[in-house]
Amino acid sequence: MAERIFDAASAADVLARLRGQVPRVHCLTNPVAQAFTANVLLALGAVPSMTVSVEEVASFAASADGLLVNLGMLEPERRAAIPLAIAGAKGAGKPVVLDPVFVQRSPARCAMARDLLAGGVSLLKSNKEEMAALFPEGGGRQILDEQQTVLVTTGAEDEVSLAGRGVRLGNGDPLMARVTATGCALGAVLAACLAVEPDHMVAAAAGVSLFNIAAELAVQECRGPGSLVPALLDALYRLRSEDIHTHLIASASGQETDRRTL
């Protein structure tokens, strides 16, 4: 099952295309995450742009190859810029990734995230707490299938799913949680992968795996969360196809498969 959807060869292929095509990713992300996110994209072979200005954001998003919308901190100007950027990206046929950071803590962010999902995004990346806030008792989740939105659920194990197909991904390291904005930066990696791989489910699984395999390699080189940051960026820069083949942990998502067979 999983082999047909996603395997090491498809992840390595996405990595090669990232480096070959050098996609530009426009990131509307929170101030804490901006510099690290930019460096993650550059290390991987993509190019970031970051403006939040309402005058500029639509044209930056339209001319980029992918858009990240991260709701962390959600300053007023970014809130105003988000619909303009999404309209620019979608009008140009570019993928949009939504990261609804901490919606369980902010009714305003949660309402905005639901509006954005109803309008249609390419990918929703969220953890279990954010999912529970967006879809209380699972209600409303059908919007994802209706809009062909790939869902990336992060946790100790990550899961990528769309319309009942699913892949479970087992890479990563708990030390990543001791570095701010690693999850936010992953959102930008996902946007970069969707920019170069039209099968968004493969793109999403590749993005999660590339990032988390680089993290595993980096953890072996570091002495704590401080040295993990440069080591992770170096590992993303140096990541080889062989690393993916050696380290990838992926399997078909039985749960999702079961859900489909209901």
Next chain:
Amino acid sequence: MAERIFDAASAADVLARLRGQVPRVHCLTNPVAQAFTANVLLALGAVPSMTVSVEEVASFAASADGLLVNLGMLEPERRAAIPLAIAGAKGAGKPVVLDPVFVQRSPARCAMARDLLAGGVSLLKSNKEEMAALFPEGGGRQILDEQQTVLVTTGAEDEVSLAGRGVRLGNGDPLMARVTATGCALGAVLAACLAVEPDHMVAAAAGVSLFNIAAELAVQECRGPGSLVPALLDALYRLRSEDIHTHLIASASGQETDRRTL
């Protein structure tokens, strides 16, 4: 004298409680300091949140375990958010740390800092220039005693004082001044310590000492201010009770003691 107020055992105890309780610290801090501050808290075992949005900040601050208010750069939205956040934190009985960055250079910040002190904060962290601007020729300092505000005066030697009791702390390294936002990050460490230690003077002395001992250990591992950053975060993450017992430099503050005996 000092032994009764603060010693290595009490600093080690605060460190153990930080790691056991994982306090959340809401940080209203300047943009330059945000990412580094978040990483310092995560390395030490606390959890940062950072939103400045006026719609969100009161609830974030109220549900956090401590609040940092840093006046560096002081953008309009942060200025508007500060009173809301302080009201949220104080309403929920949570400690508030004030860092009046560069008040000697900005009359607007100085006026705001005085208002915040008059309203009552748990801890004021400032260097000698900032103190001189806040309390010209010492005038108005009685507000600290009236509000039971712990004073942390930073410098080549640091001093923690409250109502005539005082501790002098001798750890740290001059190379820290070559890294931006180390003082700002210390403010967040202090808020984390106050969140887990009800004796705010012990908490403050512990926070200063943990941070500065980690800095000393990091300086031994680094080649300059660039490699000091990851080394400091690693040292905060790896800091052990033995390190504190080996390295702590603390003594009763004679000056403050003398002042009390007047």
Next chain:
Amino acid sequence: MAERIFDAASAADVLARLRGQVPRVHCLTNPVAQAFTANVLLALGAVPSMTVSVEEVASFAASADGLLVNLGMLEPERRAAIPLAIAGAKGAGKPVVLDPVFVQRSPARCAMARDLLAGGVSLLKSNKEEMAALFPEGGGRQILDEQQTVLVTTGAEDEVSLAGRGVRLGNGDPLMARVTATGCALGAVLAACLAVEPDHMVAAAAGVSLFNIAAELAVQECRGPGSLVPALLDALYRLRSEDIHTHLIASASGQETDRRTL
């Protein structure tokens, strides 16, 4: 030719004065670049300030020794602060460096950059794409000579020119492009150098060379763009006169010289 304008001894002299005079540089720069820019200045021996608040920025800029105006991201508050800061700096006789980031992508930034050049700045730092947007088919470039604005054109090779005099600089490493905000941080280094060296052409050539020689030394120590960041800051901190004498690549700009002989 070039020896009279700029050589290793003059670059080493600028470095010595930076460390001796500890100039303060006020930076109006984009949020992604702020923390790294501050750390670059501190590593080199200068002191950054960064406030963007319209209430504060004129007095911060006037009391600083140099001003950097970077148009990246250009949030509304920074846009409002820029003319106030420039007026403050110029009123106090301090140099102003303009970095017109991505003007080719934003008509609003391009219009602002042209206005600032017409008002007179000490130095314009831009790459070829930005130059082409500012001066389509070279039109309008005479404003630089009229205002005695030093032009630093960055690229695989960098060029510093003023009124027909020119120096070509060959240091640097392509890996720098894999780290966000290296170009933005160079703008701040240039402002620091102009603050201590009244011959702005020598100052500019020194700033470019110091930064890029440090980058070359750092690349030898690092494993990728992640470890390049701490290595670069360490190299700026440790940079010695001998390093400059050993590594500097500079020559008279034949093109510019030819233009002068017309």
